[in-house]
Amino acid sequence: MSGFFFDFFCNLCNSPVSNLKSKLISDEELIRRCKESDQSAQKMLFEKYANKMMAVCMRYCKNREDAKDLLQDGFYKVYVNISKFRGNSKIDTWMTRVFINLALNKQRHGRNKYSHFEFDPALETVMEEPQAPEEVAPEKVLEALNELPEIYKIVLNLYAVENMSHKEIAKKLGISVGSSKSRLSRGRVMLNTLLNRK
């Protein structure tokens, strides 16, 4: 009965029921129901975090199609492995890790269809560029980021956005700490160059 009134209320508010529900139901409740393979809860979790995760996917993929593939694969993996989520962190933090690991694994196993793009080799040689403006539209930053070679893009993402240390990055990517530092440095230079060109 309460469900009926809830749906009626949602209709009054002219809001898609599931969207509103997903906002009103707590993460803990959603996770608990997802662990029981409740399909409506899975859908609500998707609706709640799909946009945020898509942003993550966009940072690790070249184009929208690849990002959508990663989004689908990532959410599938989240649902399959949600029983392993202990609740020690926020669900979106955990999900972000899942998505990043998935993107990195695909790349590592050579099956990464998210990486077939060309880049300008001249970028790697540019060392002295004026500093990019402080305020740049986020779309432009992401656009420029996507033009970077994969190896720099990933390190930049992991360091700047995910706040990982060089040691953690090195461990995750199977490279040395020195390589991680050098990739970050070169990545910054390249991104700066690209932002200046835009």
Next chain:
Amino acid sequence: MDKLQHIDDLLRKASQVPANALVDASDWAIIEKRLKRRKSRIYALWFFLALSVCTTSALFVVNQINSKTTPILTQQEKNIDTPTHNHPNNTTTERLTDDFESAESITSTDTSPVEPLELASSDPSILSKNNQRLQPSTSNTKLPEAKALVQDLESSIRQAIEKSHIPLVVALESKAPNFAFDAIYGSAPLWLNQDNVIVQSNSKPSHLAYDKSHWETGISFTPSLSSKISGVNKDLSGFINKSYNTFVANSESATFGNTFGFNAQYHPKGRFFYSSGLYITQRAEQVDYNYTITEGVIKTDNKTLDYYTLDPRAYVDVNYKGSNSYHFIEIPLNIGYKQPISRNFELRTQVGISYLSLLNSSGQKGNFTTLRLDDLSTLNFNTNHIAANLKSGLYYNRPRITLGLEPMIGMNLTNLQNRSTSAILDKPYSYGINLTTNLKLFKQ
């Protein structure tokens, strides 16, 4: 390079912006479909797991029961029942004589003269009569007469075998030593007392006897659910269209297939048996394509694709719903184990491999590069395949016929597509219920 650290801040800010416009309902639909597919796979897995556990448990329990119901012999009886030498022909005469000779060494109680037995048969009146004659007297039984009794019995049994051999073979081979001994030493010859020799003698019915080799042949039909495991050919992975997964792969699902054919099993002595046959096997997939091709592709080099936007007038709508099927000739070679669980039922488990030869393929499939529909009959598939099979189920066993109901799973171990031409490699599999009707062929 520290002056470029503001790049990190820019990146951090950009990452906070959710990609609102990029997610749509189709994404959830695809995830939902994959979750459902996984669920059905899990059900199938649990089903076979439960089946395996049940089969193993049943085998264990039956073995335990069999071992418990084996009569506990006294040391004296053991001495008597233990053959003094091997019986190359396993004949009744030798067994009875051996038993008799063993008995001689233990006791020499006299037996009263006995009348010759009438021809043994399943006629209760005759059995009863024979039984009365076999009742030993408590005194003055003489060994020569007992020998005569044994010989008489032997000839009676021989004649009985000729007339109604199937039930008596079991009685003879499984219980004859005890019977002869009992006849001489006083306890009632149980098997002759009963109308139903098989039950009372606690032996298996003749059609579950595992000491005779025989053939079973018949027909077999397996309605099944068919699906596939898809992989990527690394050598050609660059030719996979970026929208292939979304448009094509996610639109393919499991559907019904079947296997039909001639089945032959050879059952040597013991519990193991071998199975083969000749089948027509169908593996299939359900496709439900509904998309519009808005981008053309160019193979930039031999490794990757480049995309260009098509003129809207050149868009290609792909709408196709149907079942793609692949027909194979299948020749399996399985090894099996059977375990009786009751008078007429037994559990049989088979495992093995099959050779499959692709006969034909029908249907349409989205091309992994262009996304356009290809007719399956024009595609380059491998002709020869190897598959693994697992069956385990219940058989209803009669003297001349067996009926089987076995859940089974069969999976191609080789790729359907040719590795040199396809970037997508599928290994089809199917799981279902195998229905078997076999006739038994015994050597005369």
